[in-house]
Amino acid sequence: xxxxxxxxxxxxxxxxxxxxxxxxxxxxxxxDLDAAFAAARPPLAEARWTLIPWRHSLTDALVxxxxxxxxxxxxxxxxxxxxxxx
Amino acid sequence: MRAGLLSDPRVVSLLRTLFVPVHISxxxxxxxxxxxxxxxxxAKYDATTFRGGERExxxxxxxxxxQVFLSLNGCDLTSYSGGRCHYTAEARRDEGAxxxxxxxxxxxLKALHGDLPGPWRETWDGGGEATAAxxxxxxxWPEPGAGEQGFRVFVRNSYRMYDDLHGAELALVDAAxxxxxxxxxxxxxxxxxxxxxxxxxxxxxxxxxxxxxxWLAESSIAGELVLHxxxxxxxxxxxxxxxxxxxxxxxxxxxxxxxxAACRFRSTGQLAGRFVWDREGRxxxxxxxxxxxxxxxxxxxxxxxxxxxxxxRHQVGIExxxxxxxxxx
Numbered sequence: 001x002x003x004x005x006x007x008x009x010x011x012x013x014x015x016x017x018x019x020x021x022x023x024x025x026x027x028x029x030x031x032d033l034d035a036a037f038a039a040a041r042p043p044l045a046e047a048r049w050t051l052i053p054w055r056h057s058l059t060d061a062l063v064x065x066x067x068x069x070x071x072x073x074x075x076x077x078x079x080x081x082x083x084x085x086x
Numbered sequence: 087m088r089a090g091l092l093s094d095p096r097v098v099s100l101l102r103t104l105f106v107p108v109h110i111s112x113x114x115x116x117x118x119x120x121x122x123x124x125x126x127x128x129a130k131y132d133a134t135t136f137r138g139g140e141r142e143x144x145x146x147x148x149x150x151x152x153q154v155f156l157s158l159n160g161c162d163l164t165s166y167s168g169g170r171c172h173y174t175a176e177a178r179r180d181e182g183a184x185x186x187x188x189x190x191x192x193x194x195l196k197a198l199h200g201d202l203p204g205p206w207r208e209t210w211d212g213g214g215e216a217t218a219a220x221x222x223x224x225x226x227w228p229e230p231g232a233g234e235q236g237f238r239v240f241v242r243n244s245y246r247m248y249d250d251l252h253g254a255e256l257a258l259v260d261a262a263x264x265x266x267x268x269x270x271x272x273x274x275x276x277x278x279x280x281x282x283x284x285x286x287x288x289x290x291x292x293x294x295x296x297x298x299x300x301w302l303a304e305s306s307i308a309g310e311l312v313l314h315x316x317x318x319x320x321x322x323x324x325x326x327x328x329x330x331x332x333x334x335x336x337x338x339x340x341x342x343x344x345x346x347a348a349c350r351f352r353s354t355g356q357l358a359g360r361f362v363w364d365r366e367g368r369x370x371x372x373x374x375x376x377x378x379x380x381x382x383x384x385x386x387x388x389x390x391x392x393x394x395x396x397x398x399r400h401q402v403g404i405e406x407x408x409x410x411x412x413x414x415x
């Protein structure tokens with residue numbers, strides 16, 4: 001069961017703790033943390049690529065393909081696919 | 087993952103059994119290649135074709151590369167006329183997104199084996215146990231190694247013609263910093279800020295996806311993450327987490343390593359969550375934080391083609407993980 005993240009009384013306490021020169025960032029009074037966290041994760045329908053045993057060397061994969069007599073599926077993209085920095 | 091077909095359970099199942107799946111970076115970002123030998127090898131095939139952007143091809147065991155294609159555009163690379171096809175999350179789940187994989191994959195298998203293997207036919211004829219197992223399996227997200235600990239950060243955002251890109255990565259925290267962070271929380275009302283170097287590492291993992299190797303300078307990162315104790319007993323301390331962030335690369339080179347596509351951005355917001363600190367073990371037992379009240383914008387340098395098609399959106403979810411031989415989880 002999701003709980004309110006911050007009860008009203010602690011929102012006031014936390015607001016008072018923020019230094020005067022900083023912008024006053026009001027904490028939300030009620031908040032479903034678990035739902036928000038789930039929404040930030042990739043949906044399952046777009047996350048199954050993590051189950052693919054990617055090789056990251058085409059040179060080595062050619063040796064493996066010959067040994068196993070399998071074609072290579074090559075996916076080329078700029079950057080790192082694992083972290084999504086691509 | 088932009089190529090949505092790579093999350094189709096049939097495609098995943100077949101890649102695991104009938105093919106050797108390979109991902110490498112393109113010729114214009116050789117620093118991102120994990121095997122330096124691949125730069126020359128890829129260039130030998132076709133340096134122009136593999137110079138930037140997503141590309142797919144089947145390669146036979148004798149090294150013969152077949153037609154290069156792009157599932158996102160729904161056609162072979164030489165046939166692309168500029169129209170968008172499978173760039174949105176909904177379109178990437180469309181049956182059309184796997185059409186080229188099925189066509190080109192069948193040609194590769196026939197070229198190698200003379201006929202299509204049974205599992206290939208069964209999969210496309212209605213599934214099979216392997217496909218069902220993939221459909222039911224949980225994703226594999228990055229985990230800290232033995233003795234490691236830190237944040238696992240999930241990111242989702244829009245970027246240009248993509249309505250929903252995402253990423254996941256670890257921002258590890260060294261053992262000394264991790265055990266010292268909450269040690270001073272001895273009573274309700276106490277607070278402990280994450281040391282700046284660890285916050286910078288966390289912030290770098292929070293950046294929106296869509297560009298190559300985004301890496302913000304420390305001067306482009308502001309913010310904090312603070313534990314606030316609410317309930318303290320001899321064993322644990324629990325409470326809320328607050329914070330704020332301002333991610334604003336000053337140089338395009340920070341935003342992305344592919345110069346022609348780099349686009350600065352600014353994302354600001356608050357961080358809010360909960361934590362449980364193990365006072366005896368001097369470690370975080372749980373922490374879950376999300377970004378809230380996020381103000382996010384792309385800052386394209388020129389031209390309408392650089393303008394985002396979809397409203398800017400940047401979601402971040404953060405959790406703490408202790409490695410398998412680390413302290414209590």
